[in-house]
Amino acid sequence: MNFGIGGVVSLVLYLGALLAVAEIARRAKRDTLPSDHFLADRSLGAFVLFLTLYATAYSGNSMLGYPGRAYRDGYSFIMATGFMMSIIVMFHVIVPRLRPIAVEHAFVTPGDYLRLRFAGPWARPLRLIVAVLMSLALANFLLAQLKAMGDVASVVTYGRVSYPAGVIGLAAVILIYETRGGMRAVAWTDAAQGIAMLLGLAALLGWLPSEAGGFTEITRAVAERRTSAVSVPTSTVCINWFSTIALMGLASVLYPQAIQRIFAAKSGRALKRSFSGMTFMPLVTTLVVTLIGVAAIARFDIANAVDTDEVVPMLLRDRGSAGGFSTSAALLIFLGALSADHVDRRLVPALIGVVAVSRSARTRGSG
Amino acid sequence: MSSRRQRRTVHSVCMVLIALLYVVSVPWCREQEAPLRIWLGMPDWVAVALLCYVGVAIVNAVAWVVTDVPDTVDESENSEPPQ
Numbered sequence: 388m389n390f391g392i393g394g395v396v397s398l399v400l401y402l403g404a405l406l407a408v409a410e411i412a413r414r415a416k417r418d419t420l421p422s423d424h425f426l427a428d429r430s431l432g433a434f435v436l437f438l439t440l441y442a443t444a445y446s447g448n449s450m451l452g453y454p455g456r457a458y459r460d461g462y463s464f465i466m467a468t469g470f471m472m473s474i475i476v477m478f479h480v481i482v483p484r485l486r487p488i489a490v491e492h493a494f495v496t497p498g499d500y501l502r503l504r505f506a507g508p509w510a511r512p513l514r515l516i517v518a519v520l521m522s523l524a525l526a527n528f529l530l531a532q533l534k535a536m537g538d539v540a541s542v543v544t545y546g547r548v549s550y551p552a553g554v555i556g557l558a559a560v561i562l563i564y565e566t567r568g569g570m571r572a573v574a575w576t577d578a579a580q581g582i583a584m585l586l587g588l589a590a591l592l593g594w595l596p597s598e599a600g601g602f603t604e605i606t607r608a609v610a611e612r613r614t615s616a617v618s619v620p621t622s623t624v625c626i627n628w629f630s631t632i633a634l635m636g637l638a639s640v641l642y643p644q645a646i647q648r649i650f651a652a653k654s655g656r657a658l659k660r661s662f663s664g665m666t667f668m669p670l671v672t673t674l675v676v677t678l679i680g681v682a683a684i685a686r687f688d689i690a691n692a693v694d695t696d697e698v699v700p701m702l703l704r705d706r707g708s709a710g711g712f713s714t715s716a717a718l719l720i721f722l723g724a725l726s727a728d729h730v731d732r733r734l735v736p737a738l739i740g741v742v743a744v745s746r747s748a749r750t751r752g753s754g
Numbered sequence: 755m756s757s758r759r760q761r762r763t764v765h766s767v768c769m770v771l772i773a774l775l776y777v778v779s780v781p782w783c784r785e786q787e788a789p790l791r792i793w794l795g796m797p798d799w800v801a802v803a804l805l806c807y808v809g810v811a812i813v814n815a816v817a818w819v820v821t822d823v824p825d826t827v828d829e830s831e832n833s834e835p836p837q
Contacts, residue, residue, distance in 0.1 A: 479821060658823050
């Protein structure tokens with residue numbers, strides 16, 4: 388990829404902007420309560436809430452992992468558009484019930500709900516188990532995101548920043564700015580990064596079919612290269628397809644970072660409006676990265692399954708080498724993917740889940 | 755019928771529609787060996803799935819519009835936390 392000095396400058400400017408946002412967010416703090424830091428004083432309106440939900444749901448995994456999976460599976464990975472949408476459907480089950488209780492009892496973490504709902508000798512071990520399970524589930528995303536950050540930093544700077552330096556450096560910057568700025572810094576940067584990611588994806592989606600002569604030509608080329616990528620899936624795949632939709636819908640609504648945003652909303656009305664918008668986002672994100680992955684079948688021959696995660700970097704390498712606007716569009720996607728799922732977005736809620744356990748244990752001990 | 759009850763009815767209908775669209779989106783009954791037919795630039799079974807998901811998005815948005823997300827607990831309805 389030939390981003391070179393431009394990539395280094397963009398990365399430095401981007402990191403500087405993150406730190407500046409953190410400082411502004413720190414000064415915007417109204418008090419030292421946990422709810423002010425972790426929930427932005429429950430002040431997120433519909434627009435910022437929508438964008439922070441978007442940037443939380445669509446991460447480095449979506450930008451780099453999903454196209455790789457679509458490259459391997461072919462068109463049957465259209466199921467991803469369905470399962471990402473099912474998450475917003477399943478929020479109907481918990482949001483209308485959890486929101487009023489969360490407001491009334493001033494919840495900050497998922498652990499607060501467990502403390503309210505369960506009492507008795509098993510309550511504390513239960514909270515601990517939940518915190519550990521949430522941490523384990525989030526560790527998967529954390530590792531994927533660290534890998535994505537190292538990859539992206541290395542690619543954008545044309546190797547001037549090494550993979551390990553990218554992982555450590557970016558994790559450190561993110562840890563600093565989110566520790567100082569809290570949820571306000573997260574939400575504000577999410578808004579900008581969500582827009583950057585959308586613009587970058589739109590540019591890539593516009594470029595791919597125009598270069599290949601349209602989607603029909605892409606599908607024909609994919610069929611010539613690998614028939615199984617376009618053929619009707621087997622009954623086993625169909626069963627997996629449907630069960631994945633159900634499983635993702637049921638499981639993903641319990642991610643602590645998603646629950647946090649239910650607590651952080653300014654009002655129930657803001658939540659409703661955000662979720663109404665979010666239901667369309669798989670069509671402009673998951674579908675797009677799926678089509679990008681499928682289109683890559685006709686362009687690249689990647690033998691190693693692990694290397695399929697490089698599909699988007701390889702496409703952007705082609706596009707970035709064109710220079711000018713193309714480079715800018717590629718950079719937008721990279722920076723969106725880099726930042727759309729910050730380290731602490733996954734890590735901090737898990738950690739504060741543990742904190743909530745110890746806090747409630749202290750409360751119980753003192754009361 | 756009260757406005758609240760009407761909204762709940764619409765919400766329930768939306769949920770049923772969404773479930774049906776998800777079932778239809780999966781190509782359960784298509785022959786695996788069928789020749790490639792392209793529709794909307796993609797294999798026809800993919801286009802059907804995509805249209806179903808567009809439908810899910812629209813119906814789900816309607817469902818959110820008619821959903822009540824209160825900021826206070828409705829004591830008359832349920833004073834207990836969700837089970």
